[in-house]
Amino acid sequence: MRINLRTLSIASVVMIAASLALVFFYAPLDADQGFIQKIFYLHVPLAIVALSGFVIGGLHAIRHLHTGDRLHDARSYVSIHLSVIFGVGVLLTGAIWAKASWGKWWVWDEPTLVSFLIVFLLYATYYPFRYAIEDPERQARYASVFAITAGAFVPLNFLAVRLAENLVHPRVLATAEGGMPAKMWLTFLVSISGMALLWATLVRFELTAKSASAQLARLRRALEPGRPERRAPVPARAAPTIAGGAE
């Protein structure tokens, strides 16, 4: 978290540009799937980064409960937030891939994609859950408990969905498990690094924006002490009238 936003941005631009170049000009065509397989370099890194982001959100949540420092809650929130956005990408690219491979926009017998949908549905409830709790301190704590609970849910859910499949259909990523050519591996690794860097950049960006808003609110309070605050549940009263009157 110490690399600055600019360095991070440049690194992700370079990495993503490199991965696009590798995907379209370097990686060999897949023997089974042909050109369609190029979606793999987008869909799978998105999914892995989104899931890792959910887990990172859970880890920040543990640190928040452990230390009581609200900064960790902000990190947990932003991690989950960006992973949800990436999650939308996972589901959409997954649907496109399914359509191209099987002629249907959705297939229920692809356990990884189904698991991801369930995980996504759970994390989508993070927002209404969080914003239904008014007291900001309590909101942060409850959101952390949610993040930890959901983090424990992720592997369990993958296990259950995987077992529910009777493994009739070969998995799409069978090539990835078997002998994926070295050129594909390299392309995949560069793609996933680019995606991870993009995620980290956006997390930093969002955190900076949040911090800017908070500093702005602070400035406003300092400049206009009497004015009711917008987001405070109870408006601040007028300036004290009796201070010093106790002689």
Place this chain on the structure above:
Amino acid sequence: MSAATPAETPFREAFLAILAKDLRSELRTLRSLPAMALFAITAFVIFRFGLDRTKLSGSLAAGVLLATLLFAAILGINRIFVAEREEGGFDAIRLAPIDRTALLGAKISALLVYLLALELVAVPAFAIFFLDSAAPLAPLAIVLLLADIGLAATGALISSMAVNSRARDLLVPLVLLPLVVPLMIAAAGAAEPLLEAGGPGYERFGTWLAVLGLYDLIFLLVGYAAFDFLLED
């Protein structure tokens, strides 16, 4: 220091006190249980016409039974912490020299009792309505018990948070439903062969029970670890 620190009330004593209090309240007012049972029976009738079937077996039977029980359970889960929130129980319990986990344990146990009572009514009704024989009921009880533990654990945890929010009745189903999907997958996986028309089968029964047990264990542990933070202010 003049006074010695009073000893902490034993966990068992606090746990039993809260559980007994909850069950006594429910027996006296019957706020949750009749509603849950009535909901389940009505849902069966609706499935009868919605599916246009008078007999159910296999995956359809497992799905109807488990979905109905889950939605009926949510009625009880919604209410399990309401008295603590609205009548000051959270404060009273936090002022007492007890391990706060006793509160979570008692609520999980109370929910478990509610769920078992619900199933005592709903499962025989389901068998009478839709099944040809009562043979699957005994193994089904094991599946339901394990599913109930997981449902009570996650339900109590989510309910304890939802009750302190603006949208209590909305949050419990919203968050709980995706959270119990693995539980439903495993319970349905185990129940489906049990409810086959040709008599109960035990295909992958052990695997599914293991998944249910794992789910129960994980969420009991998460609740145990996290619950203290939910009571702080």
Place this chain on the structure above:
Amino acid sequence: MPALPLDEAGKYVAGAYVVFVALILIYVAIMAAKLQRIERELRDLAGIAERRGETDD
């Protein structure tokens, strides 16, 4: 399943990448709206600070 011909497959691959780019653009647009709000507030506060400076003198 045989591989789709290239012109057919190209549409899907392009579609997937367009989805990805669109998602990022939407995100940028939302953040831009936020930035605008911050800018407006800052201008507001700068005005207050300036007026205060004048009356204090």
Place this chain on the structure above:
Amino acid sequence: MPKSTDDAAILLDELRRDYGERTALAGVGLELAKGLTLSVLGPNGAGKTTLLRILATLLRPTTGQATVLGCELPREAWRLRGRIGYLGHEALLYRDLSGRENLRFAARLHGIEAGHAERRIGDLIGRVAMERHADRRVDELSAGMRQRLAICRCVLHEPELLLLDEPAAHLDPEGRALAEPLIGSGEGRTRVVVSHDAAAALRDGERLLALDHGGAVAFEGATSSISAEALTAVYAGALS
């Protein structure tokens, strides 16, 4: 920072509590010796209840030191629980249970042995003249009766420190007279009493803490050092 002494029941230093952006208590410092009563006075929203809840370990201070009965909050809060009698705005009674059942529940939570608890509950119910109503469900009782039961719950476990939030609320003169021996200043009790009434605050307490809007301290010191007139003048505009 003041040093903790053995006879200080409460020691606060720069105690502060924020709710998000809003400040409820802004730097309260005081010392209360054992056996004395601290009156807390202030307009609505001045943080009186917040202060009481912090002392009762129900709320964490945002910053600052709070030592109650030798326990540093919030770190040693667990050592303090069970030694405090807290009487808040809410009666903390379950409406579906009878008064006696509520008291039995509280006694079990406090680990009071059943036989002893039964005698103590019977005694307390007698002392607040609730014998005839103790077995009725709480939701059938009037606010005054609930307050009497709440007082019983508050002192049931013989706490060393009483934290009372407007203890006379809902009580008629008879109820007040009955409550006095249980939660009054006699028998060397250490008490913190939140009040709306300046005259009563001066009469009842040896020490006074007057809070202002936003939880700022308007006055802190011995009640003997401030006259009722001065205090009334101070609060004339603020108190409703």
